[in-house]
Amino acid sequence: MTYLAKPKVSHPSLPRNALGLTRRDYEGSLSTLCAGCGHDSITAAIVEACWGLDIEPQNLVKLSGIGCSSKTTAYFVSGGHGFNSVHGRMPSIATGANAANRELHYIGVSGDGDTLSIGLGQFCHAIRRNLNMLYIIENNGVYGLTKGQFSASADVGTKAKKGETNFQPPIDPVLLAITLGATFVARSFSGDKKQLVPLIQAGLRHKGFALIDVLSPCVTFNDHEGSTKSYAYTREHYEPAVHADFIPPEREIVADYNEGETLPVVMHDGSRIVLHKLDAAYDPTNRAAAAAQIQERMRAGEYLTGLLYVGSAEKDFHDLNGTPDTALNKVPYEKLSPGSKGLAKILERYR
């Protein structure tokens, strides 16, 4: 962290988006995380992505639980709506908010503890409901806020700062999400914004639940030798398999792509993701094969990254529940409220 707020003054030639805003307009308040925390880089990537998507700040909803990761929603898009929930309960809040207003962009930021330990059940059910949101896990393998105990994502054999070794197998959120039927599953690294920013943009535009598991080194408790989630280890064992370029509907695909290596995926709003297969053998559209390959690389100690699985738009939370196609605040009062007679009728059905 710094003790000074970032000065408001900015580079005069900073580019502006369609709303006339610069990146700086998407920033939040002063980060109180440790200097060098991967989470701050993810925050910067979210800022960049929201700016690039021309999202109106007031149309963004930021949700989080408890932990270092969950503090970060305060550090971006201060013009957005925010809800910092109980530990591991962010998906419930997201579900409620999403049910009431389907027209906003939902971004949940959670950590490996908040998602894979106390919040694992909520996480699984958010995927099952196919909630229309982007769920980012800032994954550092330790409980940073309580001084660095192993979390549920700590790899077997990784060493804590004081030297003890972890022997319990990790829960991998990417494999879990693929198994549970998620249609947008990615892994990335806080130190690679080139990969992360388009993933966030695609995830925000994806219809249904989008997960990005971001390896985000804990610079204070998990950046030493022997750790499998340090900056150095991640860079050494980091294997981008699929690079996803996000292309909004209004922009044409200009680059020349080699067939077989690239794969454009059209999204429900007309925007496209162009997948570049960096590993020719990897197929990000085949759920079973993707899961098998991720497991195989994991056994070899590699972090396969990129958009690891992307599926066609299935029914999302609103389709499944037959909700109105606008936000509830746009449904006329007469329609929204059954009136005392209507209420009596409804109650009658349960007598």
Added chain:
Amino acid sequence: MQPTDTQHPDYFHKVVDCQWACPAHTDVPEYIRLIAQGRFTDAYMVNRHSNVFPGILGRVCDRPCEPACRRGRVEQKPVAICRLKRVAADHREADIAARLPKIPKRKNGKRVACIGAGPASLTVANDLMPLGYEVTIFEQFAEPGGLMRTNIPSFRLPPDVLNEEIQQIVRMGVDLRLNHPVTSLRALLGEGFDAVFVGSGAPKGKDLKLPGRQEAADHIHIGIAWLESVAFGHVDRIGERVLIIGVGNTAMDCCRTSLRLGAKNVKVMARKPRAFFKASAWELEDAEEESVGIVVNRAPKSFVTEQGRLTGMLFDQMEYELDDHGRIVGERVVGEEFFPADDVILAIGQENAFPWIERDLGIEFDRWDVPVVDKVTFQSTRPGVFFGGDAAFGPKNIIWAVEHGHQAAISIHRHCQGESVRDRLPPGVNLQSRKMGVHEWAYANDYAPVERRLVPHVSLKERFKKLNIEVELGFTIEQAAQEAQRCLNCDVQTVFDAKLCIECDACVDICPVDCLTITVNGSEPDLRSRLRAPAKNLSQALFVSTPLKQTGRVMVKDEDLCLHCGLCAERCPTAAWDMQKSFVHWPHAADNAAADAARNPKIA
């Protein structure tokens, strides 16, 4: 790009835009911080070390530092550097004798003659007296100061301020011979001086030979000569309607002086459009505040007389054709216009003139009849004769004259010690960390969003009552404290150690002006186009690190808009970034002497 060599003495020096732009390399940010701390005398001494005349320059410097100031690029208006300098002079302790260099009682036996008691000669004396030299200054007028006294009106530079700073030097024991014009260099050389310094300025104002010039001679004045007559009280009135020809800083002084001597209607006549004016923007502003009319696109054609008396001037009305860069590519006369006038003042430039230098002394003159002077050593083609100030390369300004004096003093010292004048101490830079604690720095690193303070002026009603009422009042201490906070502390450098970087991006993310990028190396034009914010200002360097440990990419910093807020260093988990104060070591004669003494104790 090759990794940047930050060991080169120019690299960090250039980052301090004001110091780099100052001919005398004044450590501007350092004295501004001292002002912020209320240490006015210390601030004054930092100034005096480099520019010798802080009180004078704090009022009338041409301030090349201000257009260079980074704050001007960050938010349009530069720090009021010049006016802060005046604050240091205005609020310092009266007696600084104890802080001035000690003058040795035992002289070193070398005698130096300086011609003209202007800023260049005075600086030579200031630098050489502490080394034991005996310096004699010959001055044609009854008072020292040169152009500072004769050409700068007293409503801009009060005589008290001028006298005080000149006396600081004269009191070192200078043999100042007033009313002593040098009429023959041959005769002077015959007096056995070990070195002669010519600091006689550019005293000859240009004339305008147009029809009617002879007939109206009584009411046509050469600007600098006229200002000189006013300064010495020989002239105390002028006609009601005055035309000033020319639009440089001398013209501004002439028009404002005219207003104080009885003129009611003063017009400055410019041949070209405003973009081509030579006067500094602030001097134009001050003149216009006093209701001086500035008429553009009028080329003088003739002086109009009636019965031998000036009635006005005839001008050609000009029209110019400009290209895309604003340069004039064509001009034509579209008409003519008469402007009535009782007096005309010509302020169209000045030249140096050396009728008193015999041409057979081995001092070579070029085809414009200007002496050939070495740009580094300031020595003429005759060893032992040096030139400086306007006398060397034509009219510049006081701060340049001071630097010429410093450099000439080094040469004179080396010449007198029988060493090569070319063998000079090179400049250097020292760095010193400003880290005090985790988030604590020994400077105020928070960006102060304060707008440039305006210097209060004496009211328009009051200021014309007497010639010598100083118009600018100077900042109050409170205003100075606010203005000082605007300084970005560019001398507290961002120093990067590539070995320590773990490429976590923290610095890149926090930088408020997006001047940092970690990327794959490339050629300079390529890198400039790929940074987080395009690096379009080619006059500002890119810093490129050695390859980083984890990915082999490089850290690139565009120096252009860095606020020196230190957030990169605060956010850095490994202290790969540090904030370090750069001390630019710009050697003077005393440093050269000290280095000689260290090398060869016998000389000392």
